Amino acid sequence: MNIEQLKRELVLAIPDSGVLFERAVEACKKRPPPSRYRRKLEAIREDTLKCIDRAYKVLENHLRKVVETSPFIENLHPLFRDLLLLNINVDEYKVCLSRLNSSRRIIGKIYHESRKRIKTASGIRETLTARRTFFGRIFSVLETLTECLKKVRSFQEAFLRLPEVDTELPAAVIAGAPNVGKSTVLRALTRAKPKVSPYPFTTRELIIGIFERGDLRVQLIDTPGLLDTPLEDKNRIERQAILAMRHLASLIIFVIDPTETCGFPLEFQKTVFDQIVSSFSDTQVVKVVNKIDLATQEHLDNARKFFGGSDIVYISADKKLNLNLLESVIEKVFREEAQSSQKKELGS
Ligand SMILES: Nc1nc2c(ncn2[C@@H]2O[C@H](COP(=O)(O)OP(=O)(O)OP(=O)(O)O)[C@@H](O)[C@H]2O)c(=O)[nH]1
Ligand SMILES: [Mg+2]
Structure with a gap:
């Protein structure tokens, strides 16, 4: 049930x-x-x-x-x-x-x-x-x-109060520091309407949206913002994000705010990123630099410096710029996953 x-x-x-x-x-x-x-x-x-x-x-x-x-x-x-x-x-x-x-x-x-x-x-x-x-x-x-x-x-x-996650459906988890635009990404890619505000700690629980492309259906899970504290010191609200990544995520969409208008410097955001990558080393992570409508060249250069160059996706969730690039990454990951699990089923 x-x-x-x-x-x-x-x-x-x-x-x-x-x-x-x-x-x-x-x-x-x-x-x-x-x-x-x-x-x-x-x-x-x-x-x-x-x-x-x-x-x-x-x-x-x-x-x-x-x-x-x-x-x-x-x-x-x-x-x-x-x-x-x-x-x-x-x-x-x-x-x-x-x-x-x-x-x-x-x-x-x-x-x-x-x-x-x-x-x-x-x-x-x-x-x-x-x-x-x-x-x-x-x-x-x-x-x-x-x-x-x-x-x-x-x-x-x-x-x-538990989130109505469909545990049978493939899932990607949207994670990152507070106020970087995670909920805005969910709004941009699905019909879900999570609360968005210019203040950190707006999202306090897991929020689900369904991403659809052709016959592909993926659950996107918006999470509360993460601080740079070690995993074992995370508070109850942050832990929900960690649990979603641990138990559900085939893909982690890590959102970065290069403009730092979120209130958390890039160095802080990188610490959060490193913790996630080391804790979930088996899960694919896509780095998404958001708010490019607001970002200067210097902001973008800085983001590249902290997060490494070639595999970053640059978007503006709010102004809906380059969303197709992110959508293609999600589609690719989950189509490949579906294929490999089909192969496994045939092989067994
Ligand atoms: N200019 C601009 N602002 C954005 C963009 N994406 C989000 N924002 C703004 O950034 C602020 C935070 O957005 P949210 O989507 O609430 O951020 P969040 O990461 O979900 O925040 P928490 O739930 O508090 O962790 C809001 O004022 C958004 O309007 C963007 O692409 N461009
Ligand atoms: Mg939010």
């Missing part, structure tokens, strides 16, 4: 177990159909059984759906697993899911015991006491779940 489907099917854990208890009580109170019994005790017994049936169904249905639709971390693609690990404590989540499950069993036991007591009650008072006891015991179980329901809920919310 892909991430979109998993998200659609997710049933949210309610944050406050008191609300769940109220729903069960409400279900119990629903006006019962007229009793078929004429004797008062039998009529009350029948109503009481129906009351706890409805209350139990509400609790069981909700808890079961929460447990069944909350994804198993182990079954997720490593990108999603690692992105979740940035924000939540997975061990706590797992413990909570299994506690929800064991509470379902306890609630089931309370329900069956209560039914038995109601069926064998010898008078009205005993019947009503059995009902009160049922709700009292249920309340105590739910009370112990308050923290867990909250934790599962916050995990689910983190899950709903």
Whole structure:
């Protein structure tokens, strides 16, 4: 199942177990159909059984759906697993899911015991006491779940925020220092509309666009800007970019701002570049010098000095200059990749 489907099917854990208890009580109170019994005790017994049936169904249905639709971390693609690990404590989540499950069993036991007591009650008072006891015991179980329901809920919310990456589709990751024009590149090459602003740290999560050329479809992934700190010191936001490169990228589109209007000198941008190249030595990297509409000859010479000459693509993402050059590079890389994986399949 892909991430979109998993998200659609997710049933949210309610944050406050008191609300769940109220729903069960409400279900119990629903006006019962007229009793078929004429004797008062039998009529009350029948109503009481129906009351706890409805209350139990509400609790069981909700808890079961929460447990069944909350994804198993182990079954997720490593990108999603690692992105979740940035924000939540997975061990706590797992413990909570299994506690929800064991509470379902306890609630089931309370329900069956209560039914038995109601069926064998010898008078009205005993019947009503059995009902009160049922709700009292249920309340105590739910009370112990308050923290867990909250934790599962916050995990689910983190899950709903995951980027809708299609892990089956080939992907190129757009990376670089902050404010160099990465999101503008994504806007220029796809129909995605990421936020663009003249300030650094605008993009704070992974953003997907689909690049299409003929029958070729490639996912382009815009990422938060990277600083020149070592990989192990990256903050939570930057790490998303690293994870996208690690788990998805067949190509890294490294965007450079030769004008330095981004606020980060070329030397800084080169440090970021070197870290990426050394960390992802098996991944192809294309160097894209952006903002050529703004750049002087000196800017371009400097960029060449820092990043080496022949294989740089020069564009203006904002003014849409030379975009076809970058598009051709992307097309070439992914057509070659498709061919080589076809060959591998035929060979195997
Ligand atoms: N003149 C000019 N400005 C550009 C070009 N590309 C981007 N910009 C401007 O540069 C600024 C930053 O652009 P973004 O696309 O938001 O940069 P980013 O790299 O995604 O920034 P972060 O998400 O903060 O890392 C914006 O003001 C853009 O309009 C370009 O080709 N020419
Ligand atoms: Mg951006």
